[in-house]
Amino acid sequence: MLLHNSLQYDAFDIGFITTDDFTNADILEATYPAVAKRLYNDWINDPAIPIVTGFLGKGWKSGAVTTLGRGGSDLTATAIGRALGLQEIQVWKDVDGVLTCDPSIYPRALPVPYLTFDEAAELAYFGAQVLHPQAMRPARESDIPVRVKNSYNPEAPGTLINKTRDMSKAVLTSIVLKRNVTMLDIVSTRMLGQFGFLAKVFSIFEDLGISVDVVATSEVSISLTLDPSKLWSRELIQQASIQSFCSIFSNAVCSCFAREMYGGAQYHRGQKHLMAEHLCVVSCWSQELDHVVEELEKIAVVNLLQHRSIISLIGNIQRSSLILEKAFNVLRTIGVNVQMISQGASKVNISLIVNDSEAEQCVKALHHAFFEIGDLFELMILDGGVENGSALPLTVENQL
Secondary structure, eight states, X not given: OOOOOEEEEEGGGTTOEEOSOTTSOOBOTTHHHHHHHHHHHHHHHSOOXXXXXXXXXEETTTOOEEEOOTTHHHHHHHHHHHHHTOSOXXXXXXXXXXXXXXXXXXXXXXXXXXXXHHHHHHHHHTTOSSOOHHHHHHHHHTTOOEEEEETTOTTSOOEEEESOOOOSSOOEEEEEEEEEEEEEEEEOGGGTTOSSHHHHHHHHHHHHTOOEEEEEEOSSEEEEEEOGGGOOOHHHHHHSOHHHHHHHHHHHHHHHHHHHHTOHHHHHHHHHHHHXXXXXXXXXXXXXXXXXXXXHTTTSEEEEEEEEEEEEEEEOGXXXXXXXXXXXXXXXXXXXXXXXXXXXXXXXXXXXXXXXXXXXXXXXXXXXXXXXXXXXXXXXXXXTOOSTTOSOOOEEOSOO
Protein backbone atom coordinates (compact mmCIF):
# COMPACT_ATOMS: atom_id res chain seq x y z
CA MET A 1 0.00 0.00 0.00
CA LEU A 2 1.38 3.41 -0.97
CA LEU A 3 1.35 6.08 1.72
CA HIS A 4 1.22 9.80 0.94
CA ASN A 5 1.63 12.86 3.08
CA SER A 6 -1.60 14.80 3.58
CA LEU A 7 -2.74 18.12 4.99
CA GLN A 8 -6.08 18.66 6.69
CA TYR A 9 -8.15 21.77 6.00
CA ASP A 10 -11.52 23.19 6.86
CA ALA A 11 -13.20 24.54 3.73
CA PHE A 12 -13.72 27.98 5.28
CA ASP A 13 -9.96 28.27 5.90
CA ILE A 14 -8.94 27.75 2.28
CA GLY A 15 -11.19 30.38 0.74
CA PHE A 16 -14.80 29.11 0.59
CA ILE A 17 -16.67 32.42 0.56
CA THR A 18 -20.47 32.20 0.69
CA THR A 19 -23.63 34.19 1.12
CA ASP A 20 -24.78 34.70 4.71
CA ASP A 21 -27.68 32.22 4.48
CA PHE A 22 -26.28 30.20 7.36
CA THR A 23 -28.08 26.89 6.73
CA ASN A 24 -28.33 27.09 2.95
CA ALA A 25 -25.42 29.24 1.80
CA ASP A 26 -24.35 29.60 -1.83
CA ILE A 27 -20.73 29.70 -2.96
CA LEU A 28 -19.61 33.02 -4.43
CA GLU A 29 -17.33 33.43 -7.47
CA ALA A 30 -14.52 34.77 -5.27
CA THR A 31 -14.19 31.27 -3.84
CA TYR A 32 -12.50 29.75 -6.89
CA PRO A 33 -9.40 31.99 -7.18
CA ALA A 34 -9.04 32.02 -3.37
CA VAL A 35 -9.08 28.21 -3.12
CA ALA A 36 -6.69 27.81 -6.07
CA LYS A 37 -4.21 30.30 -4.59
CA ARG A 38 -4.20 28.69 -1.12
CA LEU A 39 -3.88 25.09 -2.29
CA TYR A 40 -1.26 25.83 -4.97
CA ASN A 41 0.88 27.84 -2.55
CA ASP A 42 0.69 25.14 0.10
CA TRP A 43 1.57 22.48 -2.47
CA ILE A 44 4.71 24.37 -3.48
CA ASN A 45 5.79 24.62 0.16
CA ASP A 46 4.77 21.08 1.12
CA PRO A 47 3.60 18.71 -1.65
CA ALA A 48 0.96 16.84 0.37
CA ILE A 49 -2.54 15.71 -0.58
CA PRO A 50 -5.17 18.17 0.75
CA ILE A 51 -7.99 16.62 2.83
CA VAL A 52 -10.83 19.16 3.05
CA THR A 53 -13.94 19.03 5.23
CA GLY A 54 -17.06 19.53 3.13
CA PHE A 55 -20.30 21.41 3.68
CA LEU A 56 -18.77 24.53 5.25
CA GLY A 57 -17.95 28.06 4.17
CA LYS A 58 -17.56 31.58 5.56
CA GLY A 59 -20.15 34.33 5.09
CA TRP A 60 -18.68 37.19 3.06
CA LYS A 61 -20.34 39.89 5.20
CA SER A 62 -20.38 38.36 8.65
CA GLY A 63 -17.26 36.22 8.48
CA ALA A 64 -19.21 33.54 10.38
CA VAL A 65 -19.12 29.85 9.47
CA THR A 66 -21.99 28.82 7.16
CA THR A 67 -23.31 25.50 5.88
CA LEU A 68 -24.04 24.85 2.22
CA GLY A 69 -27.39 23.05 2.43
CA ARG A 70 -28.32 19.86 0.57
CA GLY A 71 -25.47 18.28 -1.36
CA GLY A 72 -23.00 20.56 0.42
CA SER A 73 -20.21 18.00 0.70
CA ASP A 74 -20.41 17.10 -2.99
CA LEU A 75 -20.57 20.81 -3.82
CA THR A 76 -17.32 21.31 -1.90
CA ALA A 77 -15.65 18.64 -4.05
CA THR A 78 -16.85 20.04 -7.38
CA ALA A 79 -15.95 23.60 -6.34
CA ILE A 80 -12.38 22.51 -5.53
CA GLY A 81 -12.26 20.65 -8.85
CA ARG A 82 -13.29 23.80 -10.71
CA ALA A 83 -10.84 25.97 -8.74
CA LEU A 84 -7.93 23.67 -9.62
CA GLY A 85 -9.04 23.06 -13.22
CA LEU A 86 -9.05 19.28 -12.82
CA GLN A 87 -9.63 16.94 -15.76
CA GLU A 88 -12.14 14.84 -13.81
CA ILE A 89 -13.93 15.03 -10.45
CA GLN A 90 -14.76 11.79 -8.63
CA VAL A 91 -17.58 11.54 -6.09
CA TRP A 92 -17.67 8.33 -4.05
CA LYS A 93 -21.02 6.88 -2.97
CA ASP A 94 -22.29 3.50 -1.74
CA VAL A 95 -23.68 2.26 -5.09
CA ASP A 96 -22.11 1.41 -8.47
CA GLY A 97 -22.87 4.82 -9.92
CA VAL A 98 -26.30 5.81 -11.20
CA LEU A 99 -28.74 2.92 -11.76
CA THR A 100 -31.62 2.37 -14.18
CA CYS A 101 -34.09 2.45 -11.26
CA ASP A 102 -34.18 2.25 -7.48
CA PRO A 103 -32.80 -1.23 -6.59
CA SER A 104 -34.97 -1.34 -3.45
CA ILE A 105 -37.99 -1.35 -5.78
CA TYR A 106 -36.57 -3.63 -8.44
CA PRO A 107 -33.32 -5.52 -7.67
CA ARG A 108 -32.53 -6.00 -11.38
CA ALA A 109 -31.56 -2.33 -11.72
CA LEU A 110 -28.52 -1.88 -13.96
CA PRO A 111 -25.62 0.60 -13.80
CA VAL A 112 -25.80 3.56 -16.21
CA PRO A 113 -22.32 4.15 -17.70
CA TYR A 114 -22.88 7.67 -19.07
CA LEU A 115 -25.15 10.63 -18.29
CA THR A 116 -25.40 14.26 -19.32
CA PHE A 117 -25.61 16.97 -16.67
CA ASP A 118 -29.22 17.57 -17.80
CA GLU A 119 -30.12 13.93 -17.24
CA ALA A 120 -28.38 13.82 -13.87
CA ALA A 121 -30.17 16.99 -12.74
CA GLU A 122 -33.58 15.59 -13.69
CA LEU A 123 -32.79 12.29 -11.95
CA ALA A 124 -31.79 14.11 -8.77
CA TYR A 125 -34.80 16.45 -8.81
CA PHE A 126 -37.28 13.62 -9.12
CA GLY A 127 -35.76 11.55 -6.34
CA ALA A 128 -32.74 9.55 -7.53
CA GLN A 129 -29.86 9.49 -5.04
CA VAL A 130 -27.23 10.87 -7.40
CA LEU A 131 -25.70 14.34 -7.09
CA HIS A 132 -27.79 17.29 -6.07
CA PRO A 133 -28.16 19.68 -9.05
CA GLN A 134 -26.54 22.44 -7.01
CA ALA A 135 -23.51 20.22 -6.40
CA MET A 136 -22.99 19.70 -10.14
CA ARG A 137 -23.05 23.41 -10.98
CA PRO A 138 -19.30 24.21 -10.65
CA ALA A 139 -18.36 21.19 -12.77
CA ARG A 140 -21.01 21.98 -15.36
CA GLU A 141 -19.99 25.63 -15.65
CA SER A 142 -16.35 24.69 -16.22
CA ASP A 143 -17.14 21.60 -18.36
CA ILE A 144 -15.37 19.13 -16.05
CA PRO A 145 -16.68 15.53 -16.12
CA VAL A 146 -17.91 14.06 -12.82
CA ARG A 147 -17.56 10.33 -12.17
CA VAL A 148 -19.75 8.68 -9.51
CA LYS A 149 -17.95 5.69 -7.96
CA ASN A 150 -18.71 3.07 -5.31
CA SER A 151 -16.45 3.15 -2.24
CA TYR A 152 -17.47 -0.47 -1.47
CA ASN A 153 -16.68 -1.63 -5.01
CA PRO A 154 -13.83 0.56 -6.29
CA GLU A 155 -13.23 -1.64 -9.35
CA ALA A 156 -16.67 -0.79 -10.77
CA PRO A 157 -16.39 1.86 -13.53
CA GLY A 158 -19.23 3.94 -12.09
CA THR A 159 -21.15 6.59 -14.03
CA LEU A 160 -19.49 9.40 -15.98
CA ILE A 161 -21.52 12.63 -16.08
CA ASN A 162 -20.58 14.98 -18.89
CA LYS A 163 -21.92 17.98 -20.78
CA THR A 164 -22.90 15.90 -23.80
CA ARG A 165 -22.91 12.27 -24.88
CA ASP A 166 -23.80 10.24 -27.94
CA MET A 167 -27.61 9.99 -27.89
CA SER A 168 -28.01 8.45 -31.36
CA LYS A 169 -28.71 4.98 -29.97
CA ALA A 170 -30.10 6.01 -26.60
CA VAL A 171 -33.75 5.49 -25.75
CA LEU A 172 -34.29 5.41 -22.00
CA THR A 173 -31.58 6.08 -19.42
CA SER A 174 -33.35 5.62 -16.09
CA ILE A 175 -36.75 5.44 -14.39
CA VAL A 176 -37.27 7.52 -11.24
CA LEU A 177 -40.13 7.35 -8.77
CA LYS A 178 -41.21 10.27 -6.59
CA ARG A 179 -43.88 9.24 -4.11
CA ASN A 180 -46.50 11.08 -2.10
CA VAL A 181 -47.12 14.10 -4.28
CA THR A 182 -50.32 16.11 -4.49
CA MET A 183 -52.03 16.78 -7.82
CA LEU A 184 -54.25 19.79 -8.56
CA ASP A 185 -56.67 20.08 -11.49
CA ILE A 186 -57.56 23.74 -12.07
CA VAL A 187 -60.37 24.36 -14.55
CA SER A 188 -61.69 27.72 -15.75
CA THR A 189 -63.32 28.90 -18.96
CA ARG A 190 -61.62 32.26 -18.28
CA MET A 191 -58.47 30.70 -19.76
CA LEU A 192 -60.02 30.35 -23.21
CA GLY A 193 -58.61 33.02 -25.49
CA GLN A 194 -57.42 35.14 -22.57
CA PHE A 195 -53.99 36.17 -21.40
CA GLY A 196 -52.68 36.44 -17.84
CA PHE A 197 -54.58 33.51 -16.32
CA LEU A 198 -51.48 31.35 -15.87
CA ALA A 199 -49.70 34.31 -14.30
CA LYS A 200 -52.54 34.65 -11.74
CA VAL A 201 -52.35 30.95 -10.85
CA PHE A 202 -48.60 30.90 -10.38
CA SER A 203 -48.59 34.18 -8.47
CA ILE A 204 -50.67 32.38 -5.82
CA PHE A 205 -47.97 29.73 -5.44
CA GLU A 206 -45.30 32.43 -5.39
CA ASP A 207 -47.11 34.35 -2.63
CA LEU A 208 -47.40 31.16 -0.55
CA GLY A 209 -43.80 30.12 -1.18
CA ILE A 210 -44.73 26.80 -2.84
CA SER A 211 -42.78 25.24 -5.71
CA VAL A 212 -44.53 23.30 -8.47
CA ASP A 213 -43.08 20.04 -9.79
CA VAL A 214 -44.87 19.08 -13.01
CA VAL A 215 -47.27 21.12 -15.15
CA ALA A 216 -49.61 20.31 -18.06
CA THR A 217 -52.08 22.76 -19.64
CA SER A 218 -54.99 22.72 -22.08
CA GLU A 219 -57.28 25.46 -23.39
CA VAL A 220 -59.38 25.60 -20.19
CA SER A 221 -57.42 23.66 -17.53
CA ILE A 222 -54.12 23.33 -15.73
CA SER A 223 -52.89 20.18 -14.02
CA LEU A 224 -49.88 20.35 -11.73
CA THR A 225 -48.22 18.53 -8.87
CA LEU A 226 -46.88 19.74 -5.53
CA ASP A 227 -44.33 18.05 -3.31
CA PRO A 228 -45.63 17.94 0.30
CA SER A 229 -42.07 18.13 1.62
CA LYS A 230 -41.87 21.65 0.11
CA LEU A 231 -45.19 22.96 1.40
CA TRP A 232 -43.83 24.73 4.47
CA SER A 233 -44.57 28.43 4.17
CA ARG A 234 -43.05 31.21 6.25
CA GLU A 235 -46.50 32.01 7.64
CA LEU A 236 -47.03 28.49 8.99
CA ILE A 237 -43.58 28.34 10.51
CA GLN A 238 -44.14 31.68 12.22
CA GLN A 239 -47.51 30.51 13.55
CA ALA A 240 -46.06 27.29 14.96
CA SER A 241 -45.56 27.06 18.71
CA ILE A 242 -41.83 27.18 19.37
CA GLN A 243 -42.39 25.66 22.78
CA SER A 244 -44.30 22.68 21.38
CA PHE A 245 -41.72 22.15 18.64
CA CYS A 246 -38.84 22.22 21.13
CA SER A 247 -40.69 19.76 23.36
CA ILE A 248 -41.23 17.35 20.49
CA PHE A 249 -37.64 17.74 19.26
CA SER A 250 -36.19 17.30 22.75
CA ASN A 251 -38.15 14.13 23.40
CA ALA A 252 -37.34 12.76 19.95
CA VAL A 253 -33.62 13.23 20.68
CA CYS A 254 -34.04 11.68 24.11
CA SER A 255 -35.75 8.68 22.51
CA CYS A 256 -32.65 8.03 20.40
CA PHE A 257 -30.48 7.95 23.54
CA ALA A 258 -33.05 5.79 25.30
CA ARG A 259 -32.98 3.27 22.48
CA GLU A 260 -29.19 3.04 22.61
CA MET A 261 -28.82 3.03 26.44
CA TYR A 262 -31.97 1.58 27.93
CA GLY A 263 -34.38 0.30 25.28
CA GLY A 264 -37.82 -0.84 26.39
CA ALA A 265 -40.34 1.58 27.83
CA GLN A 266 -38.16 4.69 27.50
CA TYR A 267 -37.74 4.08 23.78
CA HIS A 268 -41.46 3.49 23.21
CA ARG A 269 -42.31 6.75 24.97
CA GLY A 270 -39.88 8.46 22.61
CA GLN A 271 -41.66 6.84 19.66
CA LYS A 272 -44.91 8.49 20.74
CA HIS A 273 -43.25 11.90 20.50
CA LEU A 274 -41.89 11.06 17.06
CA MET A 275 -45.42 10.14 16.02
CA ALA A 276 -46.64 13.46 17.42
CA GLU A 277 -43.99 15.25 15.33
CA HIS A 278 -45.17 13.40 12.20
CA LEU A 279 -48.80 14.33 12.92
CA CYS A 280 -47.74 17.96 13.38
CA VAL A 281 -46.07 17.97 9.95
CA VAL A 282 -49.09 16.31 8.30
CA SER A 283 -51.36 18.89 9.90
CA CYS A 284 -49.26 21.73 8.49
CA TRP A 285 -49.38 20.16 5.01
CA SER A 286 -53.16 20.00 5.23
CA GLN A 287 -53.41 23.62 6.35
CA GLU A 288 -51.21 24.75 3.50
CA LEU A 289 -53.16 22.76 0.92
CA ASP A 290 -56.43 24.16 2.24
CA HIS A 291 -54.98 27.65 1.85
CA VAL A 292 -53.88 26.92 -1.74
CA VAL A 293 -57.31 25.58 -2.71
CA GLU A 294 -59.07 28.51 -1.04
CA GLU A 295 -57.05 31.03 -3.07
CA LEU A 296 -57.36 29.13 -6.37
CA GLU A 297 -61.14 28.70 -6.00
CA LYS A 298 -61.49 32.47 -6.30
CA ILE A 299 -60.58 32.18 -9.98
CA ALA A 300 -61.31 28.54 -10.97
CA VAL A 301 -62.81 25.16 -10.08
CA VAL A 302 -60.20 23.13 -8.19
CA ASN A 303 -59.91 19.37 -7.70
CA LEU A 304 -57.28 18.22 -5.21
CA LEU A 305 -55.93 14.67 -5.52
CA GLN A 306 -53.51 13.33 -2.94
CA HIS A 307 -51.44 10.12 -2.70
CA ARG A 308 -50.08 10.32 -6.22
CA SER A 309 -46.64 9.42 -7.60
CA ILE A 310 -44.51 10.85 -10.39
CA ILE A 311 -42.78 8.30 -12.61
CA SER A 312 -40.09 10.11 -14.60
CA LEU A 313 -38.70 8.52 -17.75
CA ILE A 314 -35.25 10.05 -18.28
CA GLY A 315 -33.72 9.59 -21.71
CA ASN A 316 -33.67 10.67 -25.34
CA ILE A 317 -36.90 12.62 -25.66
CA GLN A 318 -36.26 13.11 -29.37
CA ARG A 319 -37.70 9.59 -29.45
CA SER A 320 -40.60 10.52 -27.18
CA SER A 321 -43.24 9.01 -29.47
CA LEU A 322 -41.59 5.60 -29.26
CA ILE A 323 -41.04 5.90 -25.50
CA LEU A 324 -44.66 6.86 -24.89
CA GLU A 325 -45.98 4.14 -27.19
CA LYS A 326 -44.12 1.45 -25.29
CA ALA A 327 -44.83 2.98 -21.87
CA PHE A 328 -48.58 3.25 -22.44
CA ASN A 329 -48.68 -0.24 -23.90
CA VAL A 330 -47.00 -1.58 -20.75
CA LEU A 331 -49.25 0.35 -18.37
CA ARG A 332 -52.40 -0.61 -20.29
CA THR A 333 -51.39 -4.26 -19.99
CA ILE A 334 -51.07 -4.09 -16.20
CA GLY A 335 -54.29 -2.08 -15.91
CA VAL A 336 -52.86 1.24 -14.73
CA ASN A 337 -54.45 4.55 -15.69
CA VAL A 338 -52.11 7.52 -16.27
CA GLN A 339 -53.73 10.61 -14.75
CA MET A 340 -51.38 13.24 -16.14
CA ILE A 341 -48.42 13.46 -18.50
CA SER A 342 -45.82 16.19 -18.90
CA GLN A 343 -42.68 16.57 -20.99
CA GLY A 344 -40.02 18.69 -19.31
CA ALA A 345 -38.45 21.72 -20.96
CA SER A 346 -35.05 20.10 -20.45
CA LYS A 347 -35.93 17.68 -23.28
CA VAL A 348 -34.69 14.68 -21.29
CA ASN A 349 -37.71 13.88 -19.13
CA ILE A 350 -41.27 12.59 -19.54
CA SER A 351 -43.31 12.46 -16.32
CA LEU A 352 -46.34 10.24 -15.75
CA ILE A 353 -48.65 10.64 -12.73
CA VAL A 354 -50.24 7.52 -11.24
CA ASN A 355 -51.73 6.42 -7.91
CA ASP A 356 -49.20 5.79 -5.13
CA SER A 357 -50.55 2.27 -4.68
CA GLU A 358 -49.72 1.37 -8.31
CA ALA A 359 -46.38 3.16 -8.63
CA GLU A 360 -43.94 0.36 -7.74
CA GLN A 361 -45.72 -2.10 -10.02
CA CYS A 362 -45.37 0.44 -12.84
CA VAL A 363 -41.64 0.90 -12.25
CA LYS A 364 -41.03 -2.86 -12.33
CA ALA A 365 -43.04 -3.36 -15.51
CA LEU A 366 -41.48 -0.35 -17.30
CA HIS A 367 -37.96 -1.39 -16.34
CA HIS A 368 -38.58 -4.88 -17.62
CA ALA A 369 -39.92 -3.50 -20.89
CA PHE A 370 -37.16 -0.98 -21.58
CA PHE A 371 -34.07 -2.62 -20.11
CA GLU A 372 -34.60 -6.38 -20.21
CA ILE A 373 -35.47 -9.09 -22.69
CA GLY A 374 -38.39 -11.18 -21.55
CA ASP A 375 -42.12 -11.55 -21.23
CA LEU A 376 -43.99 -8.94 -19.19
CA PHE A 377 -46.67 -11.53 -18.47
CA GLU A 378 -44.11 -13.65 -16.60
CA LEU A 379 -43.07 -10.63 -14.53
CA MET A 380 -46.70 -9.89 -13.65
CA ILE A 381 -47.29 -13.47 -12.50
CA LEU A 382 -44.14 -13.38 -10.33
CA ASP A 383 -45.27 -10.07 -8.86
CA GLY A 384 -48.81 -11.28 -8.21
CA GLY A 385 -50.29 -8.85 -10.71
CA VAL A 386 -52.31 -11.34 -12.81
CA GLU A 387 -55.30 -13.35 -11.66
CA ASN A 388 -57.14 -15.94 -13.74
CA GLY A 389 -55.42 -14.79 -16.91
CA SER A 390 -57.11 -11.40 -16.71
CA ALA A 391 -54.30 -9.65 -18.62
CA LEU A 392 -53.01 -10.49 -22.04
CA PRO A 393 -49.32 -11.41 -22.36
CA LEU A 394 -47.10 -8.72 -23.85
CA THR A 395 -43.63 -9.57 -25.14
CA VAL A 396 -41.35 -6.56 -24.93
CA GLU A 397 -38.02 -6.43 -26.71
CA ASN A 398 -34.92 -4.68 -25.38
CA GLN A 399 -34.77 -2.44 -28.47
CA LEU A 400 -37.60 -0.33 -29.80
